[in-house]
Amino acid sequence: MSITKEEALKYHSEGRKGKIEVIPTKPCYTARELSLAYTPGVAEPCREIEKNEEDVYKYTAKGNLVAVVSNGTAVLGLGDIGPHAGKPVMEGKGVLFKRFADIDVFDIELNTHDPKEVIRAVQLLEPTFGGINLEDIKAPECFEIEEELIRTMNIPVFHDDQHGTAIISCAALINAAEIAGKDLSELKIVVSGAGAAAIACCNMYMLAGVKRENISMFDTKGHINKTRTDLNKYKAQFAQDIVYKDLADAMKGADVFIGLSKGNIVSKEMVKSMAKNPIVFAMANPDPEISYEDAIDARKDIIMATGRSDYPNQVNNVxxxxxxxxxxxxxxxxxxxxxxxxxxxxxxxxxxxxxxxxxxxxxxxxxxxxxxxxxxxxxxxxxxxxxxxxxxxxxxxxxxxxxxxxxxxxxxxxEQLQERMGFSTEIVRVMVHKARKNPKRIVYPEGEEEKIIRAAHSVYDENIGLPILLGNENVIRNKIKELGYEENIFEIIDPTKSPKVNIYAEEFYKKRQRKGVTKKDALDMMKIPNYFGAMMVELGDADAMLSGLTSHYPQTIRPALQCIGVKEGFKIVSGMYIVIIKRRIFFFADTTVNVDPTAEQLAEIAINSAETVKMFDIVPKIAMLSFSNFGSAPYPQSQKVAQAVQIVKSKRPDLIIDGEMQADTAVVPEKLETEFPFANLKGGANLLIFPNLDAGNIAYKLLQRLTDAIVIGPILVGMKKPVHVIQKGDTERDIINMSAIAVVEAENAKQ
Incomplete structure (x- = not known):
């Protein structure tokens, strides 16, 4: 990956300067909210914390706040560049904390070289932070600073330059030794570098099983041995009786080379002199002690790691x-x-x-x-x-x-960690847990697709459902074998060869004989996976169907409608998306099917969508959306929506519904309660019914692309039996989530 100086400077200076900002986590828009956030409301948590200091974790952000502390004396291979020049790195560290673990960070740059001043400054910060990450402080001062802070403070203190590299490289060493067929206790290790990272790495390796006497460490003056009188107490721990004249001498017959020094100090000949299946971790950055290309050219049996992202096995502290x-x-x-x-x-x-x-x-x-x-x-x-x-x-x-x-x-x-980072959502996990209670048979017409096979394997492995893959049996089995899965967990059916094809064709012909379908047409159509899969669901050979990864939306819906049809008592199907934004959950309908629904159709969409929302253990509160608020703009378009509200109220008086109303009225409870106190949507709506496909489709796509909203779907609503459309860009996890939704829907239909 190549990054130019101009790109880097532009990235850091464009728009808001730097890379971080502070954002309130509570609403602070009204005078009342500001009074709660500050005076007089803030006095109440202050009094509680005064009575019990541990309550600081209950009423403040301390428990999720880390200080990244540096004096800029050992920055990123740039050396002692000072606290100001080091600040971009510390901001960057804060970004990584937030991006990967949702931890908030204040970066603290200290203008001192005196370790005692650093220690005192950090000690005074303890009431503010839940943890301290020491960063880019040179050795040996960093050892003294960390040791004293750990001893005197009651919150976690961690010097990442030492322990981060140690933890990551030790994990790599454990696995590399296994692959190389070597025991950790017998490894002969040569280390280039004797700073904070190198010493911490060696200490971690010893905890894992490496023997101290098998570690040969080199600093800028050469091999660390017992004849030297210039060693600090940290280096002296690794002084050996044996004396190596140079790095090349020590590497002869060595099992492992650990590089934490500078680039291009190891030659091909030195690597060639190492033992069988050598392990080389050349972690100097950006230039490793030996380049990846030279190392693998020197030895085909090498196991190589670097600190760079453009080569395999990056030792990355993140x-x-x-x-x-x-x-x-x-x-x-x-x-x-x-x-x-x-x-x-x-x-x-x-x-x-x-x-x-x-x-x-x-x-x-x-x-x-x-x-x-x-x-x-x-x-x-x-x-x-x-x-x-x-x-x-x-x-x-x-x-x-x-x-x-x-x-x-x-x-x-x-599970909370998964939810915290948005990998999965609470609402979907509800469905996954429900699905596991009664797994169902799910047919995937695109069974030859690797993504489908991967998702189907997870569906089986997580006990969500029993996958049925449609397609060429040889193709599917070969892909299953390539992926390393067990074949017997999948039911595989080739529609062109299945003995059921004639039965399905006959049943389909009965359904469609007065709609232009001949017996030959029916037989030909049953050899198409989407038709075959839909008839499996219709005749009870499968409980649900998911398709659409390789086809257009209508190509999945049409076979489903022709084979299975709409829920009894209804005339249309519709599409619904789950939209999660700022921890609020909304359901958007119709976003995928009906272009310009009538009032009667809008009412059907609302009723069917409400029943689907209940599957998620959520009480639907329906807002029928328009550009008008309760008759404020009486045009045919808004009157259609108002009419739909009355139809729903007459058919389903048990449902909470109101409208017609504008979108902001629906989702801002204060606006609804203040301006329209007669409305029965207390607390705002969670199910938004759009007046036409233009509005619904535009709304969810804008939210998906312009905000950090999580968008799940589409969920096909109103089918007699569960059929759902997956999309071309869906991930494996998306397919798993939709499978869980389909299983729960099938169980509900059964009951």
């Missing part, structure tokens, strides 16, 4: 610190101890052995990854790192007695 702090904050740990660090290491090592999900593959340009020499640590954009590492750290904190707020249900905690 795999560690956000998730370590997340776990520590969530149990309100007093410190981050060695057991918590090792728990993070082992969690990362274990995750690298798991099958890589599609979301990660997509993040890296579609490239496949599997455990082996080119994949020994997870990728930074693997969202699973959060709910692997943070719970492991939290559990270790509880096990070692440093947690002040233990987690009672670790599975629930993992």
């Amino acid at each position: 795999l560690g610190f956000p998730f370590i702090f997340r776990g520590a904050l969530d149990v309100r740990a007093r410190k981050i101890n060695e057991e918590m660090k090792m728990a993070a290491t082992k969690a990362l090592a274990e995750l690298a052995r798991e099958k890589v999900p599609e979301v990660v593959i997509n993040a890296y340009g579609g490239k496949e990854f599997s455990f082996g020499p080119e994949y020994i640590i997870p990728k930074p954009f693997d969202p699973r790192v959060l709910w692997y590492v943070a719970p492991a750290v939290a559990q270790a904190a509880m096990d070692t007695g440093v947690a002040r707020k233990p987690i009672e249900d670790m599975n629930a905690y993992k």
Whole structure:
């Protein structure tokens, strides 16, 4: 990846300067809200905290706030550039905390080289922060600073330059040693570099099982051995009896090279002199101690890692610190101890052995990854790192007695982490839990597609449903084999060869014989997966169908309507999206099917959508939207909406509905209560019925593209049996979520 100087400067200076801002988490728009946020309302939490200091975690952001503290003496390979020049890095660190673990950060730059002043300044910050991340402070002062802060403070203190690299590279070393067929206790390790990161790495390796006497460490003056008299106490721990004349001498027969120094100091010949299946972690950045190209050219049996993102096995600290702090904050740990660090290491090592999900593959340009020499640590954009590492750290904190707020249900905690980052949503997890109680048979007409196979495997693995894949059996089985899945978990049917095709064709012919379909037409159509799958659902050989990944929307709906049809008592189907924005949940309908519905059709859409909303254990509160507020603009378009409201009220008096109303009236409770107190939508609406397809489609797409809203769907509403349309851009997780919704719908229909 190439980034120019101009691009970097423009990125940091355009618009709002820098990379961070502070945003209120509570509404602060009205005079009343401001009075609650500040005086006089703020006095109440102050009084409670005065009585019990622990309540500071209840009434303030302390529990999710970390200070990134630096004096700019060892910045990013730039050296001692000072606190001002180091500030962009500290802001960047804050961005990473937020992006990967939803932790808020204030960056604190201290204008001092005196470790005692740094220590005192940080100690005074304890009431403000839930944790302290020390950053870019040079050795050996960083050791003294961290040790004293850990000793004297009652919140987690973590120097990422030391322990971040140590944790990540140790996870990589554990996996590399396994692949190389070597025992950690027997590894002969050569380390170039003797600063904070190198010493912390070696300490972590020893915790994992490496022997101190097998570590040969080099600083700028050469090999660290017992003949030297210039060693500080941290380096002296690694002084050996043996004396190596230089790095090349030490690397002969070595199993592992760890580079934490500077670029281009290791030659091909030095790598060639290493033992069988050598492990080389050249982590100097941006120029490794030996280039990736030279290293793999020197040895075909090498296991190589660098600090760069453009080569396999990037040792990136972002795999560690956000998730370590997340776990520590969530149990309100007093410190981050060695057991918590090792728990993070082992969690990362274990995750690298798991099958890589599609979301990660997509993040890296579609490239496949599997455990082996080119994949020994997870990728930074693997969202699973959060709910692997943070719970492991939290559990270790509880096990070692440093947690002040233990987690009672670790599975629930993992789900909360997933929800926190938007990977999954609470509303979808409700459906997943419901689906697991009564898994159903789900037919996927696009069974040859790899994404469908991956999703279907997860649907089976998570006990959501029993997948049925349609398509060429040989093609599907070969892809299942390539993906490393067990074949017997899938039912595979080729519609062109199925003995059921004639039965389905006959039944379809009975339905459509007066609509222009001949027996031959019916037989030909049943060989089309979408028709075959829809008839499986209609005749009870499957409970639900999902399709649309490779076809246009009508190509999925049309077969479903012709084979299954609309729910009894209704005349149309409609499309609905779930929109989650700023932790509020809305349902938008109709967004995909009906271009210009009549008043009667709008009423049907509202009633059917309300029943679907109930599946999510949510009470529907329906707003029928228009450009008019309760007759303020009496045009035919708005009068149609008002008429639809009356139809719903007459047919379903149990439903909470009102309109016609403008969109802001529907979603801003204060506006509704102040200007239209007669309306019965107390607290605002959650189900928004749009007057036509233009409005609905435009609304959800604008929210999807211009905001951070999570948009789930479309959910096809009004079918007699569950059929849902997945879209071309849907991820594996989207398909899994829709499968869960379909299973719950099938169970509801059965009951």
